[in-house]
Amino acid sequence: MKKLMQMPFWLVTMERKWLVPLIASTLISIILILAATLSLGVASHGMRSSVFQFLPLWEEEHAQFIEEITEEEPAGSLPPAPRFAYLISGTKGDGSRMQRVLQALYHPRNYYLLHLDLEAPTRERVELAHYVRNQPAFAEAQNVYVVGKANLVTYRGPTMIAATLHGAAILLRRSKDWDWFINLSASDYPLITQDDLLHVFSYLPKDLNFIEHTSDIGWKEFQRAKPIIIDPGLYMDKKTDIFWATQRRAVPSAFRLFTGSAWVVLTRSFMEYCIQGYDNLPRTLLMYYTNFVSSPEGYFHTVLCNSQEFRNTTVNHDLHYITWDTPPRQHPLSLTVDDLQNLTASGAAFARKFDYDDPVLDKIDETLLQRPKGKFTPGGWCIGTDTHVDPCSIRGESSVLRPGPGARRFEDLVFHLLSPSMFRSQQCISPQ
Ligand SMILES: *[C@@H]1O[C@H](CO)[C@@H](O)[C@H](O)[C@H]1NC(C)=O
Ligand SMILES: *[C@@H]1O[C@H](CO)[C@@H](O)[C@H](O)[C@H]1NC(C)=O
Ligand SMILES: *[C@@H]1O[C@H](CO)[C@@H](O)[C@H](O)[C@H]1NC(C)=O
Numbered sequence: 001m002k003k004l005m006q007m008p009f010w011l012v013t014m015e016r017k018w019l020v021p022l023i024a025s026t027l028i029s030i031i032l033i034l035a036a037t038l039s040l041g042v043a044s045h046g047m048r049s050s051v052f053q054f055l056p057l058w059e060e061e062h063a064q065f066i067e068e069i070t071e072e073e074p075a076g077s078l079p080p081a082p083r084f085a086y087l088i089s090g091t092k093g094d095g096s097r098m099q100r101v102l103q104a105l106y107h108p109r110n111y112y113l114l115h116l117d118l119e120a121p122t123r124e125r126v127e128l129a130h131y132v133r134n135q136p137a138f139a140e141a142q143n144v145y146v147v148g149k150a151n152l153v154t155y156r157g158p159t160m161i162a163a164t165l166h167g168a169a170i171l172l173r174r175s176k177d178w179d180w181f182i183n184l185s186a187s188d189y190p191l192i193t194q195d196d197l198l199h200v201f202s203y204l205p206k207d208l209n210f211i212e213h214t215s216d217i218g219w220k221e222f223q224r225a226k227p228i229i230i231d232p233g234l235y236m237d238k239k240t241d242i243f244w245a246t247q248r249r250a251v252p253s254a255f256r257l258f259t260g261s262a263w264v265v266l267t268r269s270f271m272e273y274c275i276q277g278y279d280n281l282p283r284t285l286l287m288y289y290t291n292f293v294s295s296p297e298g299y300f301h302t303v304l305c306n307s308q309e310f311r312n313t314t315v316n317h318d319l320h321y322i323t324w325d326t327p328p329r330q331h332p333l334s335l336t337v338d339d340l341q342n343l344t345a346s347g348a349a350f351a352r353k354f355d356y357d358d359p360v361l362d363k364i365d366e367t368l369l370q371r372p373k374g375k376f377t378p379g380g381w382c383i384g385t386d387t388h389v390d391p392c393s394i395r396g397e398s399s400v401l402r403p404g405p406g407a408r409r410f411e412d413l414v415f416h417l418l419s420p421s422m423f424r425s426q427q428c429i430s431p432q
Contacts, residue, residue: 090186157231192406347413
């Protein structure tokens with residue numbers, strides 16, 4: 001309720017046209033989200049649309065914001081914008097794509113750790129580190145890091161999990177104030193601006209873990225859970241593919257297996273639980289998953305859903321737009337300009353996968369992010385007004401957000417995911 005009473009301050013920082021729909025939707029968001037998290041079940045999607053009937057049309061196309069520089073906000077006046085810690089991973093040849101993803105995703109509030117795995121030559125890693133060092137925005141915010149001592153990563157093997165945990169551990173050590181850990185690859189791309197994402201997340205409870213999961217492991221029981229694999233990446237200095245042992249093992253009875261998308265948005269407290277926690281479950285499962293095919297599609301899912309403390313915090317979605325091959329849905333299809341409409345409509349925050357410099361990326365920059373070529377995605381922190389230079393070369397207050405139409409699309413998705421009929425009923429459900 002505190003948040004609601006403090007809304008008026010918000011008014012002064014936004015342009016008129018936005019006020020009514022934005023506040024109405026924000027107020028309802030808070031109520032709905034609170035209701036969802038407390039599982040009161042009082043609110044529904046229907047209630048929201050009936051409220052919107054009385055409001056002026058949402059003028060996405062014409063939305064404009066005043067350039068604004070506010071003073072330091074009085075403490076607690078708005079829900080403070082959160083911070084994300086991104087791990088962006090890639091391999092040989094991914095250096096320049098990684099720069100592009102970073103420009104599209106950059107916001108001075110967040111942290112970014114770039115990992116080019118051991119297959120990438122040292123030269124490429126050094127080039128990336130040079131690029132990072134020479135960007136004045138990064139130098140000022142000190143929030144972009146490059147892993148120098150790279151890991152050997154076998155994509156279907158446990159070395160992938162090891163690299164992800166390593167990245168999260170660095171980010172935990174490096175900065176004490178981020179709220180969510182997001183793992184991306186160089187072939188992912190954002191569909192909304194960081195201002196949009198930070199804005200919507202500022203209204204969410206800080207304990208929600210976004211992870212797509214199911215305990216209905218189906219064919220994976222035979223092809224994933226029973227085989228025993230070894231990943232030579234753990235002990236050899238050159239990469240070779242995983243190999244299978246002749247023995248098979250039983251499906252575990254000490255815990256239930258969950259599986260799902262390898263793309264995750266996890267809370268700081270859950271990452272601490274996995275990396276520094278005193279509960280032994282994350283370690284036991286890490287060792288179990290050492291011999292599991294495609295462990296990134298199961299490790300965090302199984303830890304979360306077998307932990308009393310965290311199973312209540314799962315939201316069953318990875319916030320990505322991904323299209324798959326026809327069953328068994330093992331390979332994401334490359335997205336092209338033909339997918340633009342669907343990926344926009346999905347409301348997702350990220351999409352994958354994209355081929356190197358595919359034209360659809362230019363379209364996304366142009367229509368969804370308003371990102372000029374080679375520059376940062378503009379946001380409330382970019383306050384330069386000289387039209388010849390990058391507006392982000394002059395940095396304003398990083399807590400000032402300018403959410404655009406993407407916030408609206410993403411909010412719709414989050415609404416849906418947290419609606420009473422979706423949220424609780426999709427958490428770690430297991431048959432019986
Ligand atoms: C993290 O992101 C990478 C993309 O590089 C992905 O392949 C991996 O499986 C993800 N998930 C985990 C749990 O490591
Ligand atoms: C999880 O949710 C259930 C029911 O929704 C509740 O009974 C339980 O106390 C919650 N546990 C935690 C740790 O919040
Ligand atoms: C977009 O979505 C529609 C409806 O789900 C589907 O029929 C269509 O094939 C999709 N288009 C592409 C290019 O995937």
